[in-house]
Amino acid sequence: MDNSKKISKARTGLHRKNVQQTTSQEAAAETFKGDSDAKRLLHELQVYQTELETQNTELRQGQHDLEHLLEEYTTLFECASVGYVTLDRDGHILKINLAGADLVGMVRSRVNNLLFRQFVAEVDHSLLTNFLENVFSAHSGKITCEVRLLQAGKPIKFVQLESMPKASNQENLVAMTDVTGLRLDEQKFRIVADNTYDWEFWIEPGGRFLYNSPACMRITGYDPALFLTESELLDRIIHPDDKDVFAHHKHAAATAGKVDEIDFRIIRADGEIRCIAHGCQPVYDRKGNFLGVRGSNRDITRRKLAELIMQARLRISDYMFGRSIEELLTKVLDEAEDLTNSKIGFFHFLDTDQETLSLQAWSSRTLSSICSAEGKGHLYPLEKAGVWCDGIREKRPVIHNNYESLPNRKGMPEGHAPVFRELVVPIFRNNLIVAVLGVGNKAVDYTDQDVETLQQLTNIAWDIIERKQMELTLKESEHRFRSLYENLNEGVALHTFIYNEENEIIDYRIVAVNKAYETILGVDKSTVLGKSSCEAYGAVTPPYLKEFSSVIDSRTGLIFETYFPPMQKHFHISVIPWEKNGFATIFFDITQQKSYEHQLKQLNLSLEERITQAVDDMRQKDQMLIMQERRAIMGEMINNIAHQWRQPLNVLGLYLQDLTYAFDSQEFDRQYLDTSIDNSMRLIEHMSQTIDDFMNFFRSDKSTSLFSVNRVITRTLSLIEKSLLVQQIKIDFQADDDLFINGYPNEYAQAILNILVNARDALVEAPVDNALISIRSFAEGGKTVVTVTDNAGGIADDIIGRLFDPYFTTKGPDKGTGIGLFMSMTIIEKNMGGSLTVRNTGRGAEFRIEV
Secondary structure, eight states, X not given: OOHHHHHHHHHHHHHHHHHHHHHHHHHHHGGGTTOHHHHHHHHHHHHHHXXXXXXXXXXXXXXXXXXXXXXXXXXXXXXXXSEEEEEETTOXXXXXXXXXXXXXXXXXXXXXXXXXXXXXOGGGHHHHHHHHHHHTSSOOSOEEEEEEEOXXXXXXXXXXXXXXXXXXXXXXXXXXXXXXXXXXXXXXXXXXXXXXXXXXXXXXXXXXXXXXXXXHHHHHSSOHHHHHHOTTXXXXXXXXXXXXXXXXXXXXXXXXXXXXXXXEEEEOTTSOEEEXXXXXXXXXXXXXXXXXXXXXXXXXXXXXXXXXXXXXXXXXXXXXXXXXXXXXHHHHHHHHHHXXXXXXXXXXXXXXXXXXXXXXXXXXXXXXXXXXXXXXXXXXXXXXXXXXXXXXXXXXXXXXXXXXXOXXXXXXXXXXXXXXXXXXXXXXXXXXXXXXXXXXXXXXXXXXXXXXXXXXXXXXXXXXXXHHHHHHHHXXXXXXXXXXXXXXXSEEEEEEEEEOTTSOEEEEEEEEEOHHHHHHHTOOGGGTTTOBHHHHHTOSSOTTHHHHHTTTTOSSOXXXXXXXXXTTEEEEEEEEEETTTEEEEEEEEOHHHHHHHXXXXXXXXXXXXXXXXXXXXHHHHHHHHHHHHHHHHXXXXXXXXXXXXXXXXXXXXXXXXXXXXXHTSTTOOHHHHHHHHHHHHHHHHHHHHXXXXXXXXXXXXXXXXXXXXXXXXXXXXXXXXXXXXXXXXXXXXXXXXXXXXXXXXXXHHHHHHHHHXXXXXXXXXXXXXXXXXXXXXXXXXXXXXXXXXXXXXXXXXXXXXXXXXXXXXXXXXXXXXXXXXXXXXXXXXXXXXXEEEEEEOSSSEEEEEEO
């Protein structure tokens, strides 16, 4: 029940009570009917009493309502999400709610009577002082202020203070709103805006800049802050030719709210002209109030220059037809001047020796009004050229923006255009400079942008120039070809195929012939040109139609020799595809050559028998040598086996003899017999193993395998070590860590054995003290190397180069066939992809195997 109903009910109760009292009082007043004054006085007292009781009831109800409202206010104050703080004129905290205490970061019971400024960042103290002065002043309206609150160990909070001024009070309620998130978002947005590549800005309705991004400096060359203080600066830097366009756009955006994009040019602080893509749009608040214009400017100079360069390329390409190379060069220079705002231009070619220059062209403006110096086409060395050739010497573009101050300049020839600034760009092809293009006398300094522009133009232009040169070369080549075609000794004819209705080739037509055609065939070209082959040669079927038609899908053509019965001549004919539906024939008369070949064939027939006989003799000789080599190898093997078996056989014989003697002695028993038998069996097994080793050694490998080089060398030495000991030859084998090769181990062992046998034979034929064969194995340069060195005195210089030739030997015919080292070289180089070499060391020969 609300307060009004409570008050109405209370008043109704009082009225009833008053009526009852009045009735009783009237009854009592009957006794005082005669006293009118007393009666009136009693009535007034009764009315007054009723009013007092009514007021008393209303006061009690009002107090109750006030207490209820105070309770609600306290709850609202304490639980509000906004912080509230009551401050006196000095800024002391008289009262603060829970949200406020949370903002200052302190328990509420400890905040009272503290100065509010102690929670505010020092940099904002002056803001707080001004706020309090305005709050406790006579001014009207809401007062706001934004300060930063500090909390120990926590991030700064941004707080907005709001209050209504009350000049007469000693305290005032201040609302505190946390705007930290808003400020951080604003900070993020500003970071984004400040770091955009484009030039972003905000202009208020009055035309003043509110914001200007740092990219403005890169694009305009002016400090962004200048635009905030000089609103007309943007209008000032617009290119004069674009001011009207920009003014019209600006007016439309400000008055009609038109969203539009335009391109215009500006003049930078350094004088450079930049092309700008501009876009802007008006900004309104939620109520539709115009807040200003937000815009963005992008530097599109590179894109515009690219468009201009492509347009220049099209103009140069269109210009080249029917023009000389000199006219084309002048056109290129004119375009270069326009793109870089230059006043002069020149083109030099550089010879392939990279030392000789030739002046090829000047620009039209240079020739007509500035330069009259001679020298077009003149050759002169690079070393005599001035500083403008620094681009060639340094192999890079060169800018001279203060030409007069250059210490190494050599001056200009008489009649040469004066130069204040210059830009020279070398043109490269296949890492060589082929030409240089230069421009000069720009009104402002040349920049890297000019370099890039000129490089793009020169690369495009040089392709066109090369095409023009190729066109001229092609014409010259065509002229030379025509001259060669007419003066060839071979006959040349051009033909086109003739088809029937089924698209089948049925003949060919002669469309062109040279002078040699007429001479070789003995016909006049007027009788064959334009005719089919059957008509021209009087044939029933087209001669060689099958051969000629086969070249249609061929890239290499066809070459054949033939005998042509109608003319009784032999011809050598080359057939080449020509155009889409034709072919060319190049032919010459080989009738006399065929006659010589017939005579030579007859002569060869007589020689064939003699050659066959000689070959048979050589084969027999080879077979004899091979048999001799096999016998030598067999003898060598038997000899090595004999050396390997001689000592075991002697020991075996001693064991057998010892058994006879021991049998008659007291030492002989079963154990003695078993021991002797065991020793004998071990010797027999050793001899059997020797046979297996020799058999495995001479068995051919069928596939490659990974094998140990040192193990193969050790196994090979075991086969001939007894033979070497008999000859009193020492072996010194020194090996690195185990080395491995992927190849044929048995063949590799045979190659090593042949070299060792060769070294042994050399030491036997030339006896020396302390005969020695040294073997070394090691890794070098990613390969495995084995060297075999002897001290037999070396190999004679006149035969060392023939040592690996087949059938070459310095031994007698009964001692060698000369194919051992040849076989070793074949195994190492052909079978295993290595190398086998020999050299003299001073003491002997050294064979070196690398795999």
